[in-house]
Amino acid sequence: MRLSPDEMIFWQHGFFKLNATIVFTWGIMLVLVIGSMLITRKLSMDFKRSRWQNLLEMVVIGIMKQIEEVGLKEPAKYIAFLGSLFLFVAMASLCTIIPGYEPPTGSLSTTAALALCVLIAVPLFGIEDRGLGGYLKTYTEPTIIMLPFNIISEVSRTLALAVRLFGNMMSGAMIIGILLSITPFLFPIVMTLLGLLTGMVQAYIFSILAAVYIAAAISSKKPKSTPVRADQNLKHKT
Amino acid sequence: MPIDWFTVTAQAINFLVLVWLLRRFLYKPILKAIDAREKRIADELADAAAKQADAKKERDDYQQKNDEFDKQRAELLSQATDEANKEKQRLLGEAREAADTMSSDRMDALDKELKNLNQTITRRTQDEVFSVARKVLTDLADTFLEERATTVFIRQLRGMNGDAKSDLSKALKTSTDNAIVRSAFELPTEQQAEIQTAINETFSAEIDLKFETTPDLVSGIELTASGNKIAWSISDYLTSLEKGVGELLKVKPKAKPESKAKSQAEPLTS
Known part of the structure; x- marks a missing residue:
């Protein structure tokens, strides 16, 4: 039994390889980008608009509202990163209903890549907002003694992000795989449904946590209690 | 892994x-x-x-x-x-x-x-x-009526005196036109002659008369000369x-x- 789609290699040439993780990621990317292109190609600025446009608008506005609720006052600035995170993880989970598909988020490489992106994006957004000095100063708050702990916190939460998503997605796929081999068909279907729910929740948690980290990085004036509490709540849920 | x-x-x-x-x-x-x-x-x-x-x-x-x-x-x-x-x-x-x-x-x-x-x-x-x-x-x-009217008129004429007579006499004598005798009916020739005679005798002069018949005349017979008049009337x-x-x-x-x-x-x- 494969634990990760990384192990399914279609082509390899030295260091370069084409495994199921990358192929399925491209598939998801194609679906998302081509779907967006098809819908946004004939966007209506008028009051009357297509159902697909309504769906996309609902998704985009929903994401923006979530970002705003976390504490980011200019959601349009962060929606490309955070929204893409959510849509990618959600689409990766949603596609588990397709037979033969393995979610790329079930690969630790993918979740690590996403977590690394968050790890890099958080200081970039922080520096953009407060300047290099201002951002670095946040590591020494409230005292210089907190500097190593803050750095450890930064690394550990990235690791937690990667492992949390990987663990949830991998376990879901794994359980379905095991159940398929030992039980009749009905029970794996129920588990697939549960896996869909778990996947959507994970997508939400991953993007919201990224938003919370960015919100914490960009402004020290904002009450930190709200993002921290959200972070803690989400951790409790998982 | x-x-x-x-x-x-x-x-x-x-x-x-x-x-x-x-x-x-x-x-x-x-x-x-x-x-x-x-x-x-x-x-x-x-x-x-x-x-x-x-x-x-x-x-x-x-x-x-x-x-x-x-x-x-x-x-x-x-x-x-x-x-x-x-x-x-x-x-x-x-x-x-x-x-x-x-x-x-x-x-x-x-x-x-x-x-x-x-x-x-x-x-x-x-x-x-x-x-x-x-x-x-x-x-x-x-x-006849004409005779009686003429008689009455002549009697009235002869009975004139005073200022009326002298005024009429003067008017008859001085008037260049003929004096006019008007009657409501046509006077016969005898009566015309009687009237002419009576006037001549009364005013002691030869007066030229002109006889006219005027049916509208209320009075029976009247004599007019230069604004003076004498008449017998049934008015x-x-x-x-x-x-x-x-x-x-x-x-x-x-x-x-x-x-x-x-x-x-x-x-x-x-």
Whole structure:
């Protein structure tokens, strides 16, 4: 039994390889980008608009509202990163209903890549907002003694992000795989449904946590209690 | 479970490409469409608010104009009513004047008619009187009216004295024209000769006379010369007769015009 789609290699040439993780990621990317292109190609600025446009608008506005609720006052600035995170993880989970598909988020490489992106994006957004000095100063708050702990916190939460998503997605796929081999068909279907729910929740948690980290990085004036509490709540849920 | 760092790198690049593509093809167009719609809604709301304000202003203006119009209408109506009342009074006055004039004209016409009737009656009476007198004289006294009238006239002529006689004498003598003897009936030649003789003898002169017959003459015979006149008249008889007839006629003509005047005045006053 494969634990990760990384192990399914279609082509390899030295260091370069084409495994199921990358192929399925491209598939998801194609679906998302081509779907967006098809819908946004004939966007209506008028009051009357297509159902697909309504769906996309609902998704985009929903994401923006979530970002705003976390504490980011200019959601349009962060929606490309955070929204893409959510849509990618959600689409990766949603596609588990397709037979033969393995979610790329079930690969630790993918979740690590996403977590690394968050790890890099958080200081970039922080520096953009407060300047290099201002951002670095946040590591020494409230005292210089907190500097190593803050750095450890930064690394550990990235690791937690990667492992949390990987663990949830991998376990879901794994359980379905095991159940398929030992039980009749009905029970794996129920588990697939549960896996869909778990996947959507994970997508939400991953993007919201990224938003919370960015919100914490960009402004020290904002009450930190709200993002921290959200972070803690989400951790409790998982 | 080892991490495949090539896959990690590839997935990170894949994700960044996905971010760029979605930003290019999803978020930007959708947010642009939403912004455009929101702007349009805001514009339309502002436009609606402006239109509402305009409408309210126009409604107020119209209300004000309507009030003014009502006021003007009331004033014009009042003015027209006053003018109509004045015109009514004027027309009524004119109608009354016209009715009075018509009534007056009618009364004049009635008076004229009455006079004409009186004249006709007088003439007829005169004719009848002459006719009756002629017949009575012929039957009873075996004499003619013309003879008797001439005799009376001559007696009256001869009986003249004083200023009247001298004035007439002077007029007859000094007048260049012929003296005129008028009679209501045609005088026979004998009577004309008698009158000529009587005048010549009375005024002791040869007077040239001209005889004329005038049926309208009330008196029987008259002599005129340069404004002086002597006449035998039956006017006294006729006057008493006329008085009697006049009283009889006055009762009927007076009653009729009053009733007619009333019937003409009624439609105007109603």
